[in-house]
Amino acid sequence: MQNIVDSIYQEMCSRTDRGKVANYIPQLACVDPNQFALTVVTPEGQVYSAGCADTLFSIQSISKVFTLTMALGKLGDALWARVGREPSGDPFNSIVQLEHESGIPRNPFINAGAIAIADAIMGHNEPKESLAEILHFVRFVANDDSISIDEKVAQSEMMTGSRNASLAHFMASFERLENPVEKVLGTYFHHCSISMTTEQLAKAGLFLVSNGTNQSTGSRVVPEHRARRINSLMLMCGHYDGSGEFAYRVGLPGKSGVGGGILAIAPGKASIAVWSPGLDKIGNSKLGTEALEMLVHETGWSIFGH
Numbered sequence: 001m002q003n004i005v006d007s008i009y010q011e012m013c014s015r016t017d018r019g020k021v022a023n024y025i026p027q028l029a030c031v032d033p034n035q036f037a038l039t040v041v042t043p044e045g046q047v048y049s050a051g052c053a054d055t056l057f058s059i060q061s062i063s064k065v066f067t068l069t070m071a072l073g074k075l076g077d078a079l080w081a082r083v084g085r086e087p088s089g090d091p092f093n094s095i096v097q098l099e100h101e102s103g104i105p106r107n108p109f110i111n112a113g114a115i116a117i118a119d120a121i122m123g124h125n126e127p128k129e130s131l132a133e134i135l136h137f138v139r140f141v142a143n144d145d146s147i148s149i150d151e152k153v154a155q156s157e158m159m160t161g162s163r164n165a166s167l168a169h170f171m172a173s174f175e176r177l178e179n180p181v182e183k184v185l186g187t188y189f190h191h192c193s194i195s196m197t198t199e200q201l202a203k204a205g206l207f208l209v210s211n212g213t214n215q216s217t218g219s220r221v222v223p224e225h226r227a228r229r230i231n232s233l234m235l236m237c238g239h240y241d242g243s244g245e246f247a248y249r250v251g252l253p254g255k256s257g258v259g260g261g262i263l264a265i266a267p268g269k270a271s272i273a274v275w276s277p278g279l280d281k282i283g284n285s286k287l288g289t290e291a292l293e294m295l296v297h298e299t300g301w302s303i304f305g306h
């Protein structure tokens with residue numbers, strides 16, 4: 001496995017078209033696009049890494065996997081009255097569907113859906129309490145208490161977050177949010193601003209590899225049926241309007257973020273985190289996708305076979 005990971009890293013180093021870093025969040029625009037990291041972790045916790053696998057990056061929308069998991073734990077199936085579970089076929093920050101669907105977002109991974117999930121997690125708590133809870137959960141699944149939020153990124157998002165504010169206000173106009181818009185956005189921006197390394201992120205995905213249990217620590221995170229469903233949502237919706245393309249090329253449940261990270265789950269085989277800040281036109285990591293494409297080609301890990 002280490003040879004495969006190393007050869008993917010070598011290949012990615014030689015690629016010149018690396019996509020473009022997200023610039024609508026100023027703090028992300030300063031990230032050096034020439035960085036690349038790949039980590040594969042087996043269910044037992046064996047780690048294979050190449051590149052800058054201990055460099056922290058902004059996990060952005062990948063955090064939505066963790067908030068969805070928490071919201072399902074809190075609300076169970078009642079969550080589905082607040083958010084759908086169909087692919088959107090629209091950009092991650094699109095507002096058009098929201099009007100047709102009366103303020104109920106298509107799925108938990110587009111921005112509107114994740115904002116609704118943040119509201120659901122909050123109950124009637126303050127953002128600070130909710131964020132402490134989210135961070136606690138992420139640290140638990142990653143088995144790493146050093147994980148934290150990059151306050152600079154959060155402030156940067158807050159200052160340029162007009163689109164997300166529009167989405168939240170639009171949902172509020174349909175009375176879909178229980179908490180004040182500003183508080184929900186505060187929670188949302190901050191959980192998107194969690195920083196992790198590919199090693200931490202890959203470990204955090206382990207519970208989705210082994211039917212809800214992190215085998216390396218022995219802790220059950222979610223029941224088996226829930227892990228299966230989170231994986232299906234990742235496959236169908238995890239890359240926004242690029243989800244079909246990702247399923248075609250990689251064939252694994254995956255979740256991308258505009259920080260350039262992707263978490264991919266090969267059920268029963270491995271949790272994989274890849275990071276390269278340059279994005280394709282849709283906003284998914286360009287080299288990250290190419291690296292995963294290479295990995296499934298080498299390993300046959302696509303859920304659809306070789």
Ligand SMILES: NC(=O)CC[C@H](N)C(=O)O
Nearest residue numbers: 060061092111192257258
């Ligand atoms: N696709 C993403 O990673 C988007 C998340 C980002 N925080 C935003 O709201 O725009």
